Amino acid sequence: MNEGQEPRLASRDRFGGTQVDASDGPRQIPAALPKSRKTKVSDLLTAPRQRLARIRWRRTIAGALAEEQDFGYPFLFVPVFLGLGALVWFSLAETPGLLKLALLLCVFCMATGLVRHSPGVWRMATRLAVLFLAGMLLAAYETARMDTVLLDTSVTTMVRGMVTGRETTDKGYWRYTVAVAQTSGPTLKRPPETITLLSRNREAAIAIGGGIEGRARLSPPSGAALVGLNDFAFDSYFKGIGAVGYFYGKPKSIAAPDGPDKGRIARWRAQGEETIARWREAVGARIRGTIDGDAGAIAAALVTAEERAISRPTIEALREAGLAHVLAISGLNMVLAAGTFLIGARTVLSFIPGLAHRFPIKKLAAAGALIMVFFYILISGGAVSAVRSWIMISIMLVAVFFDRPSISLRNVALSALVILVVTPSAVTGPGFQMSFAATLALVAGYAHWSERPDRDFLPANPKMKPLKAAGGFLAGLLLSSFIGGMSTMIYSAGHFHRLAAYGLIGNILAMPIISIFVMPFALIAMLLMPFGLDYYPLLVMGQGLEWMIAIAGMVSSWGGQVTTGRVPEAAFVLIAAGGVLACLFRTWLAVSGLCVIAIGLVVAWTGNVPRPAVVIAEDGRLVAMIEKDSAASNRTQPPDFIFSQWQRALRINDHQKPQQRPALILKDGENTAAEKAEADSGKRNRPPIDKDAARSAVRQLLADSPSGRFACIPKQVCAATTREGWKIVTVDDARFVGIACDEADIVVTQAMLRFPLCRSGATLLSGQSLRRSGAVEIHAVASSADHKPAMRLVFALEQLHRPWARHRTYDWRTGRFDEAETDQ
Known part of the structure; x- marks a missing residue:
């Protein structure tokens, strides 16, 4: 600093501005402000405060994200975005191919590498995009890899094949899983590889691995009963089941037919699956032979996941009591089994003198539990909930070897990641969603519960230890039941459209029995079964299940089931x-x-989900008019499989049966000479009906039927007038179709008609068109007061190019797919 010079200092005023010292030179005089505007202190403070608030929020959010990063929690979102990508791919109407997805994934991977040193927002966005695209690619690859052949239309044929699995029903019937080797009379051009067939025969069943032959009625897996409901064809495609049906009469046992040789590895895999299927059946038969009734069926289901032997009333009682989750081999069952084995083995090993001082008995017990849960998953059938539980528990037991925390969100994420990589289609099902939602909530709740500040509020008094243990058990039971029920509530409402109002009470009453008497003794029985010493443990298990069934019956008698209807997607x-x-x-x-x-x-x-005025099943047999909480159908006893789904989704409480008019039955006329010649040549040709009499009968049905209710001529035709004024006719006898088109606004028939439209302009929904559209909803569109409301049709199937829907466009006469309809 030169002599005579002084430092130039700047001082800050109270408002954060800078005041320049007079030694800096002449002061700059600002321009005069307008007289009409006066500067206020609040105006000077507003802008700095806003900037300061934004800075504080940014710093707070950045600090929270940094803390999440320190905990390693960003890894938990990897399966979330993988699953989201798979879910979006399965729901898209138009999907890109494997090659396009792979190229797009490569582009985003390169972008991720380029912005790896960029600010956090861009780096995070590219990584999430990579995960999302990877999920879509996994879903596309699994779809292409499965390549399941689904039957195109219902047919009766002779089936020859090999039994790969079987299970008994609550009525004593047998349901076989058959690997099809040959069909005849007629021979199918696109035979499915695997089918399930019901035999209404209570005699000795055909053994697994044996050949089976019989005439059977085969049908393709059904689609969604309404828009947004479960698509069973989708599930069957990814399970490899191409058709379902039943045998006519008793199937015959034959020598196992030779299938196509797919290589040594495939042969070994088939032999292993056959061996495991025999183990499952032997274990289930042994349990049901020891424990009678529904208790034995539930006990077998807890081990082998075979639930068909449980009676329908018991299943409904468990659902209404909120205990249906017990039937699934879920985390609860496997945790109880693994925990019982771990504690029991560690206790037994501790009694051996000197062993605990030389070897880590906790790790030895964990190794034994790991082997036990591996055999458990082998005989459990491999459901998503069971696989998720097995993966997670295996990770927890492996963590014991390395002295790492066993229960953590990272273990949940790892198990979800494995399932999504192997079977990304599982993300669409309620089993995956409910299982992981409950597990995620319970683990997160356990973490917060264990870190609570007042966890040791009781004094360290030895006399208080039993009280503290009992209180902790009851509090944990109450909290876990509450968290599990709340976390799965939205999925129960979204997929099944109902909730158990008293589910918490049912779980509180039943879970101690399951935890003390059912699962521990089930484990003991399985360990002793190879030695023939499982009788008494199974009796204790059966008694516990009897108590659980009694609790379910008591809770369900309170009428606590709440029907929610369809939940808005948003x-x-x-x-x-x-x-x-x-x-x-x-x-x-x-x-x-x-x-x-x-x-x-x-x-x-x-929100409000629009209610349809008319709903039509995809086979054209069942039609119902919806009015508030009532449904008037054209069937006295509608099929429960479809109608029960309609009741829950549309919140239907009352069923209006059709009025029968047997006096109007039209008799067949006589064939002409030409028609008799066609009949003699072998062509099917029914005698004609009197068209004038048929027209008069249909008009009388429309005139006499009460508003909003069907009137029917048995096995011929039903008619009704809806609240909107539409005339609707359902046709069982195809000879009435032409007359129905002339008299009605809506015509529904199960007949496979070759013409798509009525000449009169009426809406025609035949078996042929419904095969391509699936179930149909008809909504009323508001119009002027002097006209009937217009109709808006909503189809359950929006696209037919997907593999689980493409079979609907196949024509067995030409042996080709209708590509024009597939692309629609």
């Missing part, structure tokens, strides 16, 4: 996403998940 997505965020975040960011859940609840409360 509400379902918001509540599910909010639950994931609330469980995966460890910091205050978890509050964002609760806010999303609250928004979803508001949407669910205020």
Whole structure:
């Protein structure tokens, strides 16, 4: 600094501005402000405060994200975005091919490498995009890999094949899984590889691995009963089941036919699956032979996952009591089995003198439990919930070897990641969603519960230890039941459209019995079964199940089942996403998940899913008119499989049966000479009917039927007038179709008609068109007061190019797919 010079200092005023010292030179005089505007102190403070608030929020969010990063929680979102990509791919109407997806994934992978040192937002966005595209690619690859042949239309044929699995029903019938080797009379051009057939025969069943032959009625797996409901054809495609049906009479046992040789590895795999199927059947038969009734059927289901032997009333009682999850081999069952083995083995090993001082008996017990759960998953059938539980518990037991925490969200994420990589289609099913939702919520709740500040509020008094243990057990039971029920509530409403109002009470009453008497003694029985010493443990297990059934019957008698109907899609997505965020975040960011859940609840409360005026099953046999909570159908006893789904989805409480008019039955006329010649040549040709009499009968049905209710001529035709004024006629006898088209606005028939439209302009829904559209909903569109409302048709199938729907466009006469309809 030169002599005579002084440092130039700047001083700050109280508002954060800078005051320049007078020694800097002449002061700059600012321009005069307009007289009409006066500067206020609040105006000077507003902008700095806003900037400061934004900076604080950014710093707070950045700090929370950094804390999440330190905990390693971003890994938990890997399976979330993988599953989201798979879910979107399965729901798209138009999907890109494998090659396009692979190229797009490569592009985003390169982008991720380029922005790896960029700010966090871009780096995170590219990584999430990579995960999302990877999920789509996995879904596309699994779909192409399965390549299951689904039967195109119902047919009666002679089936020859090999039994690969079997299970008994509650009525004593047998349901076989058959690997088809040959069909005849007629020979199918596209025979499915694997089918399931019901035999209504209670005699000795055909052994697994044996040949089977019989005349059977085969049908393709059914689609969704309504828009948005479960598509059973989708499930069958990914399970490898190409057709379902039943035998006419008793099937014959034959020598096992030789199938195509697919290589040594495939042959070994088939032999292994056959051996495991025999183990499952032997274990299930042994349990049911020891424990009688539904208790024995439930006991077998807890071990082998075969639930068909349980009676329908018992299943309904368990569902209404919130105990249906017990039937599935879920995390609860496997944790109880593994925990019982781990504690029991460790206790037994500790009694051996000197062993605990030389070897880590906890790790030895964990190794034994690991082997035990491996055999458990082998005979359990491999359901998604069971596989998820096995993977997670295996990771927990392996963590014991390395002295790592066993229960953590990372283990849940790892198990989800394995399932999504192997079978990404599982993400669409309620089993995967409910299983992981409950597990995620329970593990997150356990973490918060174990870290609570007042966990040791009781004094360290030895006399208080039993009380503390009992209180902890009851509190854990209550909390786990509450968390498990709340976390799966939205999925139960979204997929099954009903909730168990007293499920919490049912679980509180039944879970101690299951934890003390059922699963521990089931494990003991399985360990002693090879030595023939399983009788008494099974009796104890059966007694516990009898108590559980009694509790389910008592709770279900309270009438606590709540029918929710279809949930708005936006509400379902918001509540599910909010639950994931609330469980995966460890910091205050978890509050964002609760806010999303609250928004979803508001949407669910205020949202409204449009109710159809008429619903039509995909086979054209069942039609119902919907009015508030009532449904008037054209069947006195509608098929329960379809109608029960309609009741829950549309919140139907009352069924209006059709009025029968047997006096109007039309008799067949006489064939002409030409028609008799065609009949003699072997062509099917029914005698004609009197068209004038048929027209008069249809008009009389329309005139006499009460508004909103069907009137029927048995086995011929039904007619009704809807509340909207539409005339609807359902035709069982195809000879009435032409007359119905002339008299009605809507004509529905199961006949496979070759013409798609009525000449009169009436809406025609035949077996041929319904085969391509699936179930149909007809909604009323508002119009002027002096006209009937217009009709809006909504189809359950929006596209036919997907592999699980493409079989609907196959024509067995030409042996080709209708590509024009497939591309629609």
